[in-house]
Amino acid sequence: MIRKETHFHQQVDELKIMILQMAAYVERAVDSATRALLDRNAELAERVIEGDARINQLENEIDEFSLQLLVRDQPMARDLRFITGCRRAVIDLERAGDEAVNIAEKTIYLSKLTPTPHNPMLEELVSTAKDMLRVAVEALQEENVEKATDVCRMDYKADDLNVRILKKTMDDMVTEVTGVRRAVNTILAARSLERIGDLSTNLGETVIFIVKGVSVKHNCQRF
Numbered sequence: 001m002i003r004k005e006t007h008f009h010q011q012v013d014e015l016k017i018m019i020l021q022m023a024a025y026v027e028r029a030v031d032s033a034t035r036a037l038l039d040r041n042a043e044l045a046e047r048v049i050e051g052d053a054r055i056n057q058l059e060n061e062i063d064e065f066s067l068q069l070l071v072r073d074q075p076m077a078r079d080l081r082f083i084t085g086c087r088r089a090v091i092d093l094e095r096a097g098d099e100a101v102n103i104a105e106k107t108i109y110l111s112k113l114t115p116t117p118h119n120p121m122l123e124e125l126v127s128t129a130k131d132m133l134r135v136a137v138e139a140l141q142e143e144n145v146e147k148a149t150d151v152c153r154m155d156y157k158a159d160d161l162n163v164r165i166l167k168k169t170m171d172d173m174v175t176e177v178t179g180v181r182r183a184v185n186t187i188l189a190a191r192s193l194e195r196i197g198d199l200s201t202n203l204g205e206t207v208i209f210i211v212k213g214v215s216v217k218h219n220c221q222r223f
Helices: 002-039 042-073 077-110 120-142 145-175 177-212
Strands: none
Touching: 002 042, 002 077, 002 120, 002 177, 042 077, 077 177, 120 145, 120 177, 145 177
């Protein structure tokens, strides 16, 4: 019995390693996509798109591995929450990877147009989204509720920046008709950044669920 339980927890540790490996790929994709966006680097953006296949592959591997643990070992309490939480987290990580691809695609399009005027709010949103993802992954790795809650609070800033960028870009569209296509793609890139913040918040909520056994979906700012 002791041997079986030890083997099970080794498998749980392996699941955590797989999740963190996927998170590292996603963080790298987001970092590369945002650098490509700010630098108008189409070549780097192309590499982000190509690398998404590995993230998708890891999602499938983790999904199958975690399902086997649930069916075969029928874990309870904290172990059940952890495995269930990992199954939630992998969905949000894969979606964050998809948003990195969306940003990369917009970057390739924008790189062919007249450069956008310097937009410090976009740079701030890039920084905020990356910070949220980084802290969310740290919270998952450390099972740290305080860091998870910090991510939830940071979501207000990401939402506000997204709205401000939308308003400014729409004003630019009115005064500069030729920049409409550029403006639309900038808005969509900003929306993807805001979504990365939302998905990072979801990861924070998952950490709180794993550690505390409490569901705080859509309400973790008040936890």
